Amino acid sequence: MAKNTYTISVIQLNLNNTPENNLKKCMEWVKKAAAKGAEVISLPELYSSHYFCQSEDTDNFSLAEPLYGTSFKAFSALAKELGVVIIVPFFEKRMSGVYHNSAYIIDSDGSEAGLYRKMHIPDDPHFYEKFYFTPGDLGFKTIPTQKGKVGTLICWDQWYPEAARLTALQGAEVLFYPTAIGWHPKEKEEFGEKQQGAWMNVMKGHAVANGVYVAAANRIGLEKYLPDTNGIEFWGSSFICGPQGEILAQASADQEEILLAEIDLDLQENVRQNWPFLRDRRIDMYGAITKRAID
DSSP, X not given: OOOOEEEEEEEEBOOOSOHHHHHHHHHHHHHHHHHTXXXXXXXXXXXXXXXXXXXXXXXXXXXXXXXXXXXXXXXXXXXXXXXXXXXXXXXXXXXXTEEEEEEEEEOTTSSEEEEEEOOOOOEETTEEGGGTOOOOOSOOOEEEOSSOEEEEOOGGGGGOHHXXXXXXXXXXXXXXXXXXXXXXXXXXXXXXXXXXXXXXXXXXXHHHHHTOEEEEEOBEEEEOOSTTSOOEEEEOOOEEEOTTSOEEEEOOSSSOEEEEEEEEHHHHHHHHHHSOTTTTOOGXXXXXXXXXXXX
């Protein structure tokens, strides 16, 4: 009989360090999460470095790595050693001039279960991702693993209900959102509470609308490495919620933490039977969703 529960984890960290140190640090924290019973573990977005997209600087392309390079080798071996699934978001060099904001989904035997490339790329003050990243071309995917069926989206993807829906329709039991989001310090007092609330609310809405678990893994800390700027204060607040949007675990705004929660497939089925949003979709009327605007 198939197992109807498994434990997931998101790890919230300060990653304002060198790739070598961040790799060592993240591997140790994955070990800690596994020791607590986690079976599927997600790191934050672009785990291996500080958030370099605060500026448009070609020197930062040196932080990228080819597929199956350092990150894959290290976490593949670790996943096999621990018998866990690890979601590893990294800066991918696909070829000269083509780079992606990507994530490996590494299965518990160390094999690659799947690869996701961030589809929605922002271009906001000090979040200059369009300078670095080509939009993903692999589509929205649910990845079967030996622990469960997981969907992985990345940060800016979290604002788009279409991304969550298309992933959930492929059978995802949980949507992971590796994230790097925070406040511009000078805006925090006036807008910070609303910004952070909107971030949580939209993902909780995806959980409700699709009857899925949602898990967001953010970073913490002030990353101020550019002269004459205030940097970005990453707001942490990583969380895991259930298929009715209920918070199962939530982190602080400023501490490194491991969150854990149980994925209960019987509960998911019960919620979907009683809130049959997927059943009642009018797919015959949604053709216009592919238009940029409806005049």
